[in-house]
Amino acid sequence: MADGNKVVKVGSPERPLRVAIIGSGPSGFYAAEALLNAKDLAVQVDMFDRLPTPYGLVRGGVAPDHQKIKNVTMVYEKIAARPAFRFFGNVMLGRDIQVDDLRRHYDHIVYAVGNESDRRLKVPGEDLKGSHSATAFVGWYNGHPDWRKEDFDLSQESAAVIGIGNVAIDVTRILAEDVEVLAKTDMARHAVEALRGSRVKTVWLLGRRGPVQAAFSPAELKELCELHSSDLVVREDELKLDEVSRAALEKDPEAKKNYDLLVQQAKKGEGSRPRKICLRFCVSPTELIEGNGRVAKMKLEINQLVADGKGGLKAQGTGQTEVIDAGLVFRSVGYHGVPIPGVPFDAKAGHIPNKDGRVLDDKAAVVAGAYVVGWAKRGPSGLIGTNRADSVLTVKAMLEDVAKLSAPVEESKTPEAALATVKARQPDFVTFQDWKLLETLELSRGKQSGKIREKFTTVAEMLEAIKKARQEACLVK
Ligand SMILES: Cc1cc2nc3c(=O)[nH]c(=O)nc-3n(C[C@H](O)[C@H](O)[C@H](O)COP(=O)(O)OP(=O)(O)OC[C@H]3O[C@@H](n4cnc5c(N)ncnc54)[C@H](O)[C@@H]3O)c2cc1C
Numbered sequence: 001m002a003d004g005n006k007v008v009k010v011g012s013p014e015r016p017l018r019v020a021i022i023g024s025g026p027s028g029f030y031a032a033e034a035l036l037n038a039k040d041l042a043v044q045v046d047m048f049d050r051l052p053t054p055y056g057l058v059r060g061g062v063a064p065d066h067q068k069i070k071n072v073t074m075v076y077e078k079i080a081a082r083p084a085f086r087f088f089g090n091v092m093l094g095r096d097i098q099v100d101d102l103r104r105h106y107d108h109i110v111y112a113v114g115n116e117s118d119r120r121l122k123v124p125g126e127d128l129k130g131s132h133s134a135t136a137f138v139g140w141y142n143g144h145p146d147w148r149k150e151d152f153d154l155s156q157e158s159a160a161v162i163g164i165g166n167v168a169i170d171v172t173r174i175l176a177e178d179v180e181v182l183a184k185t186d187m188a189r190h191a192v193e194a195l196r197g198s199r200v201k202t203v204w205l206l207g208r209r210g211p212v213q214a215a216f217s218p219a220e221l222k223e224l225c226e227l228h229s230s231d232l233v234v235r236e237d238e239l240k241l242d243e244v245s246r247a248a249l250e251k252d253p254e255a256k257k258n259y260d261l262l263v264q265q266a267k268k269g270e271g272s273r274p275r276k277i278c279l280r281f282c283v284s285p286t287e288l289i290e291g292n293g294r295v296a297k298m299k300l301e302i303n304q305l306v307a308d309g310k311g312g313l314k315a316q317g318t319g320q321t322e323v324i325d326a327g328l329v330f331r332s333v334g335y336h337g338v339p340i341p342g343v344p345f346d347a348k349a350g351h352i353p354n355k356d357g358r359v360l361d362d363k364a365a366v367v368a369g370a371y372v373v374g375w376a377k378r379g380p381s382g383l384i385g386t387n388r389a390d391s392v393l394t395v396k397a398m399l400e401d402v403a404k405l406s407a408p409v410e411e412s413k414t415p416e417a418a419l420a421t422v423k424a425r426q427p428d429f430v431t432f433q434d435w436k437l438l439e440t441l442e443l444s445r446g447k448q449s450g451k452i453r454e455k456f457t458t459v460a461e462m463l464e465a466i467k468k469a470r471q472e473a474c475l476v477k
Helices: 026-036 073-080 099-105 134-141 166-176 189-196 218-225 243-251 253-268 386-402 415-425 432-448 459-473
Strands: 007-009 017-022 043-048 085-088 108-111 131-133 158-162 202-206 230-234 275-280 283-291 294-307 313-325 328-331 358-360 366-372 406-408
Touching (some): 017 099, 073 085, 099 108, 108 386, 134 166, 166 202, 218 230, 218 253, 294 328
Parallel strands (some): 017 043
Antiparallel strands (some): 358 366
16 A cells, blocks of 8 residues: 655655656667666656557658568567566557646656658648658558558659658659569558559659758668669769868768769669659759649759858759659658647757757746657657667656655556556557557468568557457457
C-alpha cells in the first residue's frame, strides 16, 4: 500500500522514476535505452504510439528497397524486452490521452513525435490534382495507415520531384525502379499493384541550388546511377562550378564524391534504358500549370548562385524560365512538426522549442518534467543513428533534473494506475506482445507471396488481426 506522506528520492527502488515516451521511432527507443541503462536509477518506461505498430519512420519512411537499414529494429526489440519497459500502441497523445493524464502518472514526459507534416512550395497551382507531398507518396508505398487511401495517377508519362535530398531520391527511385525488384520487398501490396501499371517514362529531379550544395548522399546518388530500367541523365553545363562551390568541394569529401559521380554520369549521355531520370540543378518551380483539370506542366525559373552573407551560396532567380511536362508532382522540400494540444510548439521552426532537450514554453522558460528528442527536437535532419547520441544528451538533462527530485510515494504514479487510465481511454491499445503477433502474421503473409513482409495497412485490419491472433494464442491483455 502506497504511503502518501513519506517523501523519498525519485529514481530509488522505493519510488522509481516514471517516464512516458511519446513516439516509438528511433529517437524514442534510444531515449528508452539510455534511461534503462542509467546507473543507480530505478526507472519505469512506458512508450506510447498513435499507431498500433512501432518504429516510426523505420517502418513508414525508410524505402522498401533499403531492407538492411530496417534491421535496426532488432536493437529496438531488445530494448522493448526489458522488464521495466511497456508499449502502448494505438494510443495518441491529444486524442486518446492528454498531457494532464501523463502528468498524473509520470514524473517525466519525453516527446519523440517526429516531424509528421511537410513544407509547402507556396507557388500557384500547388493544390492542383496530381500535385502531392513526398510524405504522402512515401507513406502510401510503405503502407502507413494515414496514406492508405491516397491515389496517384501513374498513367502520366512525366513526373517531377522537387527537392534533391535523400527523400527526393527515394521517391525518384521508387518511380523509376523496376517494379519487380520492389515487389519482393515489404512495399505495400496496393503500391506494387499500382506501380505495375505505371506509364511514367520521365522523372524530373529538380534542385534549387548547384551540385555541390545538393543534400543527397553519395550512396543514394550511386543507386540512381545503377537502376535496372532507368538512366540518370545529368547535364554537363549544369556541373560548371563557381569559385565558392569549387572551394567548398575541396573541404567536403561527401560533396566531392557526389560531384565526381555526377561528372562520370554526365559523360554517359542519355543512355538506352526505357525510363529517364532528368536531374536538373539551379531551377525553382514558379507555377504548376493546369491541363484537363489537373497538373500538366511546370514552369521553372533558372537560378544563379549568389553569396548568402554567411559564407555560403543561395539561389537567386534570373527571370529566365522554361516549361516542362509534369503530370505528377511530388514536393520534397522539408518536413514540419504537427502541434499537439498542451505541448509547446514553434510554428515557424516546425518543432518543439527546447534547450538541450528540455522543453521551453512560449516565454522560453523550462517546462518542468518535459523533454524532447529526435526530429521533434531538432527538425528533420539526421539519419537513424544521429538520433542515438541526440537522445543520450536529452537523457543526460533528465538525469541531472531527477537527481534534485524527491516526491511522496503516490498511488497515481504507479504502473497499475497508468494502465487503468490507458484501458479507460483506449481499450483497443496494443502491447508489444500484440505487435509481435501482428509481425508474425505479416512475415508469414509475405512468405506466401514471395515477399519479405506483407504489411497490414489500416488500423482496423491490424486490430482485427491482433484480436484473432490473441484468441488463437489464448492470450489475455
Ligand atoms: C522518407 C524517409 C526516408 C528515410 N530513410 C532513411 C534511411 O534510409 N536511413 C536513415 O538512417 N535514415 C532515414 N531517414 C531518417 C530517419 O527516419 C529519422 O532520422 C528518424 O526516423 C527520426 O526519428 P524520430 O524518432 O525523431 O521520428 P519518427 O521516426 O518520425 O517517429 C515518430 C513517432 O511518433 C509517433 N507519434 C507522432 N505523434 C504522436 C502522438 N500525438 N501520439 C503518439 N505517437 C505519436 C509516430 O507514429 C511515430 O511512430 C528517413 C526519413 C524519411 C522521412
